[in-house]
Structures are given as C-alpha cells and as structure tokens.
Amino acid sequence: MRLVSLLDEEKEEEKSIEKAKVKRLNEAAMKGSVASLLELIQEDPDILNKANLSLSDTPLHVAALLGHSAFAKQLMTQKPELATDSNSQGSSPLHVAAAKGYVEIVKELLLVNPDMCLVKDRDGRTPLHLAAIKGRVEVLTELVRVRPEATRVLTGGGESALHLSVKNNHFGALKVLVESLGKDDQFVNWRDSEGSSVLHLAVAKKQLEMIKYLLTNSKMEVNVRNANGFTALDLLLHSQRDLRDMEIKECLQKAGASRMTKVQSIANNQEIEEVLPPIQAQPLIPKETDSKPVVEKHKHTDWLGRKRSALMVVASLLATVAFQASLSPPGGVWSDDYSVDSDGNPAENPHKAGLSVMAYHDPRKYEAFMILNTIAFLASLSIILLLISGLPMKRRRFMWIQMVTMWLAISAFTSTYFVALMQITPRQVRTTLFHVSRISLMIWLVMMGLVFVGNIIRMTLWLLRKYGYIKEKEKEFSLYVEEEENDE
Known part of the structure; x- marks a missing residue:
C-alpha cells in the first residue's frame, strides 16, 4: 500500500511540474x-x-494574437x-494573424502550409x-498571392470576401479583391443568401467611392435584382434621403441602371416583369376634394409623434x-446615531443615521416637500x-390627458423647488428671496393659466366640430346672409 501511495505522489508531482512548464511556455508566448x-x-x-493537450490556444495562437513574429517562427x-x-x-493561427493584420507572421504560416488559406473556422470564415x-x-x-482561389471561397451565409469588405466599409480591401479576380465577372456579381450583390450593399450603405470603383473597374450587372425584387437603383430610391443620393443616382444611370417593378396581370393572373427607366420624382398634386383630409391626417400624425417624444423625454x-x-x-440626512449626550444622559433631540435632517427641524415643510415631490x-x-404600455394612445384626447398629467408633475415639481429653496436659505435673506419667489410664482401661474385656458378652448372647439354643432351654426349663418342679400 505504501508503494502505491508513493507512486501516486510521484505522478501528482510530475503533473504539477508539467503544469508549471506549460504555464511558463504560455507566459513566454505572451512575452x-x-x-x-x-x-x-x-x-x-x-x-x-x-x-497542445493542456491549452485551448496553442502557443502559436498566442504569438499570432500578440504579433510576436520571431517567437512564432521559432515555434514553427x-x-x-x-x-x-x-x-x-x-x-487556426493563420485566422488569428490575418484578423490582427500581422503580415510577417502570415507569411511564415503560409510558408509552412499554404492550404490553411482555405480552412474555415466554426463560423464558416477563412x-x-x-x-x-x-x-x-x-x-x-x-x-x-499565395492562394488566388481563396478569394472565391464563400462563408457559411453564402457571402464572398467582396461582400464582407463592402459591409464593413473597407475600400482598400475591395480593390485588392476585385483586382485579384481579374475577368471573373461572374464572381464579382455573386449574390449572397439574400440575393444582394456587392453593388446592392454599396448602394444601401451609400458608399459612393466603392460604387464608382465597382462600376468603373468591373463589369457589374447594374439591373440584377435581390430577393425582394429590387435593383440597385430601386434600393437608392427607397432609402432615406442623403446628400450623396444625386451623385450615386447619376453614376448608376450612366452605367445603364433601371428600375425594375413587377406588374400583376389581371387577365391571366401571371407575373410580368417590366423595366421602367429611372424617373424624376414629381410632386403629386391631389384632387381638390382629397387634398385637405390627407394633409390634416399627416399633420395630425406628426403632431402626436412630436408630443409623445417630448413627453417621454421630459417625464x-x-x-x-x-x-x-x-x-x-x-x-441632507444624519450621518450618525445620536441618542445620548457626552455625559451618557438621554439626548434632548435624538436622531438616527440616514434620516432627514429637515424632518427633525421643520416637519411641516418636510411633509410639504415630500408630498409635492411624490406627486411629481x-x-x-x-x-x-x-x-410604453402599448395602449392605443394615438388620439388627441389621450394625448391631452397625458399633457394634463405632465402639467401636474411640473407644477408639483415647481412647488417642491420653492419649498427646498426656502428651507436652505438663511433667515436674514429670506425677505428678499420671498418677494422674488412670489413674483416668479405669479408669473408662472399666469403662464400655466393661459396654457390651460388655451387648451380648454381647443378641446371645446374640437368637441363642437366633432358633434357637428359648429357646422350647423355655420350653415344657419350662411343661409341668413343669403336671405338678407335676396331681400335687398
């Protein structure tokens, strides 16, 4: 038994020595x-x-990550x-060195095994x-240079290196890849799993320099459609407006870009593709009878949207x-407990740590302060x-309710301010402060009153219009005017 225990101890000691050596090797790789x-x-x-058996990352991975080229060369x-x-x-170490941009280590790794250019990681990327x-x-x-065919390898999502360089806005990388592909126009126009070519991506991201380069130095198919049926020009016209839009549009049109739409045939229920030339957006002039409701609805939506955003920020x-x-x-609050004085007798005004000083010295003002602050x-x-509730708050009446609630919060908060100001102000300067505060408060109340009365008038007019009372009065008045004119 003693012999077995001695053997176990020797094994444990050997393992600890090996762990120490591996740790030293890892430290040497880091340095x-x-x-x-x-x-x-x-x-x-x-x-x-x-x-290799003890660590997830080999010493060569560590050297490639930190850019230690001499150490990496010695390891290989x-x-x-x-x-x-x-x-x-x-x-692989080549993945790490390529991502970090260490060219010397990349060269050494390629000398050892050039085929590692084609190996994918778990995310499907070379x-x-x-x-x-x-x-x-x-x-x-x-x-x-070492493996030209590596440029034609796709990721797990069907993206080429061209797609990745455009998505990440690396123009230099795009140039290298396009030049390496030479006359392989088919791969330049390769589309990913969403049907987007590199031109689609460049237009979507408004990358003007890339667009010019692709249209000039490669045979891009400018009218190819993505999975949604959009050409590059369609994407531009449906995107948010930008200062570069006009120049991008001119580049695409010079290259022969067109808009592609789908027209549904009613007669035979077949889908027909129709190519439309790019047109200038003309202002739509609606009919006289339809113009007012559309404009009012748009203004109403914008008004509610602005009010909701403003209310959320202020609240x-x-x-x-x-x-x-x-x-x-x-x-502030008391920082310590005080229950007995220095002689050990019960204190006249005891207090506990963490409780409000104002609550002890002026309970009424403290109550007023906390009530108003709680309301706000x-x-x-x-x-x-x-x-944020998701309730249908898109009507004016709901917005008015929220605005009234906000007025209540602001008024309570204003009162809280004056209570706090009077509390922290010394008695000898309170008289002047009182007069200034009273004038300010009066001005504030007048402003609140005007806003309140104005909104009451707006609500009243809205109710009258809704139930048709104002329209009836207008008709009666117009009839009365016509009768007076006829009598004359």
Whole structure:
C-alpha cells in the first residue's frame, strides 16, 4: 500500500511540474521570449506536445494574437504541425494573424502550409474573410498571392470576401479583391443568401467611392435584382434621403441602371416583369376634394409623434430628479446615531443615521416637500407607463390627458423647488428671496393659466366640430346672409 501511495505522489508531482512548464511556455508566448522558449525545449523536448493537450490556444495562437513574429517562427521551426492546429473556436493561427493584420507572421504560416488559406473556422470564415472584415490590405495581398482561389471561397451565409469588405466599409480591401479576380465577372456579381450583390450593399450603405470603383473597374450587372425584387437603383430610391443620393443616382444611370417593378396581370393572373427607366420624382398634386383630409391626417400624425417624444423625454428627466430629491432632501440626512449626550444622559433631540435632517427641524415643510415631490414623481412615472404600455394612445384626447398629467408633475415639481429653496436659505435673506419667489410664482401661474385656458378652448372647439354643432351654426349663418342679400 505504501508503494502505491508513493507512486501516486510521484505522478501528482510530475503533473504539477508539467503544469508549471506549460504555464511558463504560455507566459513566454505572451512575452514573445525566444530565449525562454529554447530553455523550456532544452529542459523538456516534448513540451510543445504537452502544451497542445493542456491549452485551448496553442502557443502559436498566442504569438499570432500578440504579433510576436520571431517567437512564432521559432515555434514553427521546432514543430511545423502547430500551423494546422485549431483552437476551441475552430480558428487556426493563420485566422488569428490575418484578423490582427500581422503580415510577417502570415507569411511564415503560409510558408509552412499554404492550404490553411482555405480552412474555415466554426463560423464558416477563412483567414481571407477575416482579413476582409478587418480591412487588412497587406494580409489580403499576401493571401491572394499565395492562394488566388481563396478569394472565391464563400462563408457559411453564402457571402464572398467582396461582400464582407463592402459591409464593413473597407475600400482598400475591395480593390485588392476585385483586382485579384481579374475577368471573373461572374464572381464579382455573386449574390449572397439574400440575393444582394456587392453593388446592392454599396448602394444601401451609400458608399459612393466603392460604387464608382465597382462600376468603373468591373463589369457589374447594374439591373440584377435581390430577393425582394429590387435593383440597385430601386434600393437608392427607397432609402432615406442623403446628400450623396444625386451623385450615386447619376453614376448608376450612366452605367445603364433601371428600375425594375413587377406588374400583376389581371387577365391571366401571371407575373410580368417590366423595366421602367429611372424617373424624376414629381410632386403629386391631389384632387381638390382629397387634398385637405390627407394633409390634416399627416399633420395630425406628426403632431402626436412630436408630443409623445417630448413627453417621454421630459417625464424621464422629472422622474430622475424627483427620485434623487427623495434620497437627498434639503439639508441632507444624519450621518450618525445620536441618542445620548457626552455625559451618557438621554439626548434632548435624538436622531438616527440616514434620516432627514429637515424632518427633525421643520416637519411641516418636510411633509410639504415630500408630498409635492411624490406627486411629481408618480405623475412622471404615469406618463412613462402610458407611453410604453402599448395602449392605443394615438388620439388627441389621450394625448391631452397625458399633457394634463405632465402639467401636474411640473407644477408639483415647481412647488417642491420653492419649498427646498426656502428651507436652505438663511433667515436674514429670506425677505428678499420671498418677494422674488412670489413674483416668479405669479408669473408662472399666469403662464400655466393661459396654457390651460388655451387648451380648454381647443378641446371645446374640437368637441363642437366633432358633434357637428359648429357646422350647423355655420350653415344657419350662411343661409341668413343669403336671405338678407335676396331681400335687398
């Protein structure tokens, strides 16, 4: 039994020694210390094999990540197989070096195994794809030089390296790839899983420089459609307006771009494709009878949208300030407990830590402050809750209710301000402050009254119009005028 225990102890000791060596190797890789690497290999020639079993990332992965080219070269000299090892993400050292843009390490890795250019990671991307995503122009140039066919490898989503460079706005990477493809017009016009070519992507992102380059230096099919049936020009016309739109449109039209629409045949229920030339958007002049309702509806929608956005911002600010005021009332809070004096006798005015100082010295003002602050806080939260509830709040009456609630919150918050101001102001200057505050409060009340009366008038007129009372009076008045004119 004692012999077995001794053997187990020896095994554990060997494991701990091996772990220490692997840790030293990892540290040497992080520092890029070739001397430490050679020292470890001299101590244990099998250390590189042990490291592969113990670590997710091999020392070569670490060197490629940190750009230690000399260390990486020495590793591949000692064990060339490291260049083909993958980590837990399925990435080879070439994936890592290409994404980071370390050209020297990329060159060394390609000398060992050029076929690693075609290997995909777990996300379905090759080292060339990662270099295109990151815009590593020098790395792309080297990868294309060694394995030109790598440019034609697609990702798991059916995207080419051209798509990735356009999506990530790397013009230099796009140029390298287009030049490497040469006369392969079919691949330049390759469409991804959504049916989008690189021209579709460039137009969608308004990348003017890329669009000009693609139209000038490659044979782009400008009228090819994506999965939604849109050409590049269709995408431009349906996108948000931008200062570059006119110039992009001119480039596309010079290249022969057209709008592609689908017309449904009523007679035989067949879908017919019709090519329409690009047209200038003309202002639509509606009929006289239809113009007013459309304009009023548009204005109504814009008005409600602006009010909802403004109410959300103001309510959020008021709720934040009211919450902070409840935690930090005027005068602050006691920082310690005080129940006995220095002689050990019960204190006349005891207090506890964390409670409001104002509540002890002036309970009435504290009550007024907290009541008003609570009203402002709950009114603001009510506005936020109504706006995010998903209820149909698109009618004017609901918007007026929310605005009245907001007036209540603002009025309560204003009163809270004056209570707090009087509390923190010394008695000798309160007289002047009182007069200034009274004048300011009167002006505020007059403004609130005017706004309130104005909205009451608006609501009254709206109700009268809704139930047709005003229209009837207008008709009666017009009939009365006509009768008077006829009598004359």
